[in-house]
Amino acid sequence: MRRLAIYLAVAFGLGILPAAALAQVKVQIDSPTADQPVFGPTSVMVEVQGAEPVDRVEVFVDNQLKGTAKAPPFNFQIDVGDDNVRREFRAVAHTKTGKTATSTVVTVPVEITEVMNIKLKPLFVTVTRGGRRDLSLTQEDFQVFDNGTPQDLVTFGRDELPLTAVLLLDTSGSMVGGNRVEAVRKGAQAFIDGMKPMDEAMLALFSDRLLQFTPFTEDKSVLARDLGTVEAAGGTAVNDFLYMSLKLLEGRNGQRVVVLFSDGSDVHSVLSASDALWKARTGQALIYWIQLTGGEKRKSFVSAWRDYKSNDREYEVLEKAVVESGGRIERIDRIEDLEAAFRGILRELREQYAVGYYPSNLKGDGSWHKVDVRVRGGGRARTREGYVDY
Amino acid sequence: MCARIESKALLGVPAVWLASAVLLVASQIAWAQAPASPPEAGPSAGSLGLKAGEEISAGRIQELYRRILSDWSAGKVDQAPDELIELESTVVDDGEPKTRKALFAAEQAVIHEVAANDLEVLVPIAMLHHEAYRRYLERGSYEHPQAMVHTRTMARDLGVLYWEQSGSEGAGLVASRLLTSLGGMLQQFAQHLPAAELFQQAVELDARNTTAFLGLATIYEKNSQYESTVKVLRRLLEVDPQHAEARLRFAVNLRRQPHAAEAEGAEARKVLEELAAGEASWIGPLAVQELARLHGDEKRASEAEKVLRAGLERFAGDVRLHIQLAAVLDRRGAQAEATALVEKALSVPPSREASSRYLYNTVRREAFDEARTVIDESSRSRLSVLALALSGSTSQQPQQVEVGR
Numbered sequence: 186m187r188r189l190a191i192y193l194a195v196a197f198g199l200g201i202l203p204a205a206a207l208a209q210v211k212v213q214i215d216s217p218t219a220d221q222p223v224f225g226p227t228s229v230m231v232e233v234q235g236a237e238p239v240d241r242v243e244v245f246v247d248n249q250l251k252g253t254a255k256a257p258p259f260n261f262q263i264d265v266g267d268d269n270v271r272r273e274f275r276a277v278a279h280t281k282t283g284k285t286a287t288s289t290v291v292t293v294p295v296e297i298t299e300v301m302n303i304k305l306k307p308l309f310v311t312v313t314r315g316g317r318r319d320l321s322l323t324q325e326d327f328q329v330f331d332n333g334t335p336q337d338l339v340t341f342g343r344d345e346l347p348l349t350a351v352l353l354l355d356t357s358g359s360m361v362g363g364n365r366v367e368a369v370r371k372g373a374q375a376f377i378d379g380m381k382p383m384d385e386a387m388l389a390l391f392s393d394r395l396l397q398f399t400p401f402t403e404d405k406s407v408l409a410r411d412l413g414t415v416e417a418a419g420g421t422a423v424n425d426f427l428y429m430s431l432k433l434l435e436g437r438n439g440q441r442v443v444v445l446f447s448d449g450s451d452v453h454s455v456l457s458a459s460d461a462l463w464k465a466r467t468g469q470a471l472i473y474w475i476q477l478t479g480g481e482k483r484k485s486f487v488s489a490w491r492d493y494k495s496n497d498r499e500y501e502v503l504e505k506a507v508v509e510s511g512g513r514i515e516r517i518d519r520i521e522d523l524e525a526a527f528r529g530i531l532r533e534l535r536e537q538y539a540v541g542y543y544p545s546n547l548k549g550d551g552s553w554h555k556v557d558v559r560v561r562g563g564g565r566a567r568t569r570e571g572y573v574d575y
Numbered sequence: 576m577c578a579r580i581e582s583k584a585l586l587g588v589p590a591v592w593l594a595s596a597v598l599l600v601a602s603q604i605a606w607a608q609a610p611a612s613p614p615e616a617g618p619s620a621g622s623l624g625l626k627a628g629e630e631i632s633a634g635r636i637q638e639l640y641r642r643i644l645s646d647w648s649a650g651k652v653d654q655a656p657d658e659l660i661e662l663e664s665t666v667v668d669d670g671e672p673k674t675r676k677a678l679f680a681a682e683q684a685v686i687h688e689v690a691a692n693d694l695e696v697l698v699p700i701a702m703l704h705h706e707a708y709r710r711y712l713e714r715g716s717y718e719h720p721q722a723m724v725h726t727r728t729m730a731r732d733l734g735v736l737y738w739e740q741s742g743s744e745g746a747g748l749v750a751s752r753l754l755t756s757l758g759g760m761l762q763q764f765a766q767h768l769p770a771a772e773l774f775q776q777a778v779e780l781d782a783r784n785t786t787a788f789l790g791l792a793t794i795y796e797k798n799s800q801y802e803s804t805v806k807v808l809r810r811l812l813e814v815d816p817q818h819a820e821a822r823l824r825f826a827v828n829l830r831r832q833p834h835a836a837e838a839e840g841a842e843a844r845k846v847l848e849e850l851a852a853g854e855a856s857w858i859g860p861l862a863v864q865e866l867a868r869l870h871g872d873e874k875r876a877s878e879a880e881k882v883l884r885a886g887l888e889r890f891a892g893d894v895r896l897h898i899q900l901a902a903v904l905d906r907r908g909a910q911a912e913a914t915a916l917v918e919k920a921l922s923v924p925p926s927r928e929a930s931s932r933y934l935y936n937t938v939r940r941e942a943f944d945e946a947r948t949v950i951d952e953s954s955r956s957r958l959s960v961l962a963l964a965l966s967g968s969t970s971q972q973p974q975q976v977e978v979g980r
Contacts, residue, residue, distance in 0.1 A: 392933075393929065393930045393932060393933035394894065394895075394925070394926050394928075394929070394930045394933070395894055395920075395921075395925055395926075396925055397925055398921060398925070400921075418929075419929055419930070419933055420929075420930075420932075420933045420936065420937075422895075422930070422932070425895060425898050425899075426898075428898065428901075428902055429898055429901075429917050429920065432901060432905065432913060432914060432917045433914075433917055433918070435910070435914065436914055452936060453930065453932040453933050453936060454932070455864045455868065455895050455898070455899050455932065456898065456899065456902055460902050463906070464902075464905070487797060487798065487799060488797065488936050489793065489796050489797050489935055489936040490932070490935070490936055492799035493799070
């Protein structure tokens with residue numbers, strides 16, 4: 186929502202109320218901006234300038250203290266709730282000598298015309314030509330078909346939207362030994378290191394249970410810290426935690442992605458792969474699945490939960506979820522290749538074109554809309570295969 | 576009583592051991608790992624001072640085996656099994672079947688001698704082999720597969736022999752637990768076929784051995800033989816109708832049978848409802864999950880929701896129940912509540928404990944604790960009998976058996 190607010194700010198012009206600043210210190214709320222609707226988890230970004238050292242910055246929403254920071258960057262993640270109401274954000278900077286400065290921003294409820302924006306269908310498109318990604322395209326080079334009907338593109342860009350990622354990392358018992366957990370740590374760290382300002386990620390290390398996780402955060406140190414604390418143990422429950430990740434991404438903005446690393450298939454989930462597929466179809470997140478294959482073909486297996494045939498079917502459905510989301514499966518032979526795989530996926534995300542359109546044929550009937558993107562000149566375009574209309 | 580045992584032992588032992596020898600060879604063919612390279616003589620690795628690849632005469636094998644039994648009977652529980660491993664792995668050459676036969680013949684000669692007066696010594700001797708096998712597995716040392724199979728087979732055959740020769744109900748109980756414990760070890764290491772054979776034998780020796788029934792059922796289940804699973808679990812539940820894990824597995828597998836009828840679905844549902852409402856162990860949340868899945872499969876989403884809501888009241892710290900309910904609500908259009916549930920799941924601190932779904936798919940060592948306790952106690956109480964038998968037979972010369980390396 187924070188980022189939605191920023192994009193709208195660009196469109197409508199910034200409306201920051203002047204701060205009641207003292208001579209020695211000035212404070213300004215950079216985000217959110219005035220006259221914009223804000224819901225749910227919101228990033229409040231405060232800028233402080235002045236000669237005096239700052240003791241702390243406090244943020245109030247509707248006169249309730251919601252966060253305090255002692256050192257820059259003065260960025261706060263605040264859940265402001267889902268009510269469609271006017272909100273007052275106030276930042277107060279306190280200097281070491283006891284002086285204060287204040288800045289206030291008032292956001293407004295969403296208007297009916299903006300509800301229509303929800304119907305905007307964003308697509309993230311990877312275009313390759315001759316085996317290489319083509320980064321030279323313009324909006325005119327794209328054609329989008331929704332259930333066969335050509336659509337007008339209303340947004341277009343590349344590497345402009347911030348990323349919101351869930352790094353979903355399998356740290357089950359099969360990862361014990363051989364520096365495997367360390368390799369996972371390095372791989373995820375490579376992704377985190379490549380995050381830009383405004384990107385945010387959540388880390389979830391899982392086996393048959395959730396072993397460790399962070400909230401969504403832009404703070405790389407938080408992500409890095411929790412990476413180092415896990416010990417591999419237990420079985421594998423991909424479906425459950427993939428569903429969870431997709432669900433958590435639903436309420437967020439930007440280019441949403443789950444990067445799943447697993448050396449095996451699902452064994453212990455209560456949900457089926459079709460639950461994950463359904464969630465992938467109804468959401469907008471891309472799924473990338475890094476599989477550690479050890480250079481071998483996938484083997485069928487049996488457990489107390491499923492027979493060979495069911496396990497094979499589960500795997501196929503999960504693959505389908507990945508492909509339909511517009512992501513892909515990356516198979517690596519060696520755990521040492523994991524870091525490069527994470528870097529490659531991040532690079533690919535940065536090099537995707539973001540195109541958006543208002544579907545001309547929505548009915549809200551739960552039907553499947555097949556999406557087809559074509560590129561002039563014969564490039565190969567990969568994006569999500571469709572979505573559920575509801 | 577003593578006279579009867581002595582008579583039976585004298586008459587019966589050789590025939591049974593002959594059968595055991597056949598079993599041993601068959602077992603080794605069927606269960607052996609890849610043969611290892613012939614060992615070369617190397618430095619001593621254990622307290623017996625044997626060198627790898629060293630040739631040991633039959634008389635020397637008997638002498639050392641007797642010494643190991645003596646250590647075991649004297650309560651040297653750490654030392655004796657390691658000595659047995661040292662002896663057997665030195666004697667048995669994986670590339671040369673004759674060496675296994677030689678070891679068997681030499682050990683048989685000693686056992687024949689010490690058991691001549693009292694069959695009860697078979698229990699601690701079987702337990703010694705059982706312990707040696709356990710150590711092989713736990714150390715993950717598979718360099719001597721034929722020696723491993725030999726010692727496991729010895730443990731099994733001595734247990735069966737004890738029961739056959741004694742004929743008492745108590746002997747059946749002890750032998751059954753011995754086989755169950757061996758089966759449990761094999762099952763833990765995914766050796767399903769030999770484990771199933773041991774469990775099968777165990778329930779034949781003691782039809783009230785619920786651990787063996789459960790072990791057998793879980794092997795059938797893992798091999799997708801759901802009808803057999805149900806049959807075995809029905810027998811278990813006749814013995815112990817309140818066995819929670821058996822009830823859960825019974826309900827789960829009733830529905831998996833190829834021709835499961837409506838009546839079986841209803842029976843499964845009833846069992847799951849009872850477990851979901853009353854079982855506090857790891858079985859409880861699993862019953863909730865499976866009951867909700869049953870409703871989901873039968874297109875009763877509102878029932879699934881109800882079951883999961885009630886389940887969450889009982890098991891508020893179960894992350895998986897949050898996720899499962901979220902998925903049900905999501906599909907029913909209650910997206911906001913589904914999101915809230917997933918977020919709530921993240922407020923549950925990460926668990927160090929294995930999830931109930933993992934436990935269901937895992938062979939838990941503690942499942943075999945009861946069997947292990949029975950054989951431990953039975954063995955300990957007979958160590959003095961073994962010590963006495965050994966002291967009474969030490970004056971005799973070791974038997975000469977014409978096989979060696």
